[in-house]
Amino acid sequence: MQLLKNKVVFLTGGTEGIGYECAKIYHKAGAKVSLITHKESSLQQCRMQFFNDDIHYILADVSNPADVQSAIEETIGHFGRIDVIHNNAGVSSPSKTVCGTTDEEWDKVFNVNVKGIYHTTKFGIEALKQSRGTILNTGSLVGNIGQELHAAYTATKGAVNTLTKSMALDYAPFGIRVNAVAPAGVWTPMLRRWSNQQPNVAHIENYLDEIHPLGYCPEGDVVADACLFLISEQARFITGCILPVSGGAELGYRKYMGQQVQKNDVVLPVDKKEKS
Template sequence: MQMKRFEDKVALVTGGRSGIGRAIARRLRDEGAVVITAQRGQDEEFESIQADFSDPRTPERLVEEVAAGKGRLDVLVNNSGMMQEASIEETTIEEWQRNISINLTAPFLLIRAALPHLRQTKGSIVNTGSTEGIAANPRHAAYCTSKAGLHGLTRSVAVDHGHEGIRCNAVAPGWIDTELNQEMIENSDDAEAFRDDIARIHPVGRTGSPEEVAALTAFLAADEAGFITGQVYTVDGGRTTQLSLP
């Protein structure tokens, strides 16, 4: 029987139309939450608001629309993001600023706009960070920087607003079997070899599912995690723990 930890609660999930965000939205809905997603396109499964997170005016408009329409806000999940592959020398200042704007500034502005509402509900925030906010893959300088910043923002919000009953945590997924990652594998020269190689670098012997990230996100957002705040939880099958062979 599915737990109903979010009965009568309202959750806003950015980037909730696909991948990890879709799994989070479904998990919160299945546990009783009224879920609104926000992203560029229309969401055919959930009530949604179209949002361009490169526009700094978007977050406040979005939060106020949700709060006005639903009368409250209990959970904010900052999941929307982007990734660009480029070396530092190849990255233009415009590209750098776009990465930072979408991956870091937008969550900051969403949190800032949501705080008055979360203060009323003793609500919680969960940010989708990344193992690349802890370590780094090649040619991901802007992405790594933005996610490391999001981890820092998570801790700062927890420290500054814990006394108001607001908690803020982050999940840091590693390789997760999203549509985009599956497409990358299928488009490789040897998909079977790619799958074997990527599984081999994980101590658990496989990659992760969006639902596994969603399960942790839901726990952190729920009242039963009331003594947990300011933490970044790695969800990577042990990949970042395992040392490479000599």
């Protein structure tokens, strides 16, 4: 069964990582997909791997209102409608405390992760009212539980969570559902870049496996499966939901960071520095 047959999806950050996995599964489910990215190289690489008449590529920066307005109009001109806006574009850098973050770094993270949603909604809402469509935001578990050395990023993802709920209330009268997915660790190009920025690079892969009680840090396809469900008619009575796609990591963060190691019948605390 094609859950998205004849639907049109406007997908930001769609040429790599979770977005790319979503693009593939949406297309397989019958959707026409407009893929938005600000990276020319990523767009061209994705086009070589994933070229089809039902896939439309647009170079645009979600933090730029003119770019987003143009991309929405181009999508409607190309496909005739929009049924889904999936706000997946995001940045995670810098890995810093509040005091270590510059004004420029702070603004960049918020302009992409939060204001990008503002832009796509502002320019795409009329199309969604016509189609009684849906909005999906890619959040993060750290928007609920916080994370060391990621003040700006976690603040944006907390904002995404509450924004999702407010939008769900605002647009429910128009039959528009608004939800979010909240992954923990997912192996994407962005996560690999993040890993190399951490103080203890040698331990980061083991750390990312261990924070998930199911035992491993997944690839983006597990998130894409959840996204497909939320934008399909299978989730027709779900709105305002922040769905963890985390392998139980909201439990594992606490268990792993505070766990104890027993050696020779003496319980010793784990050195947190080795696990951060």
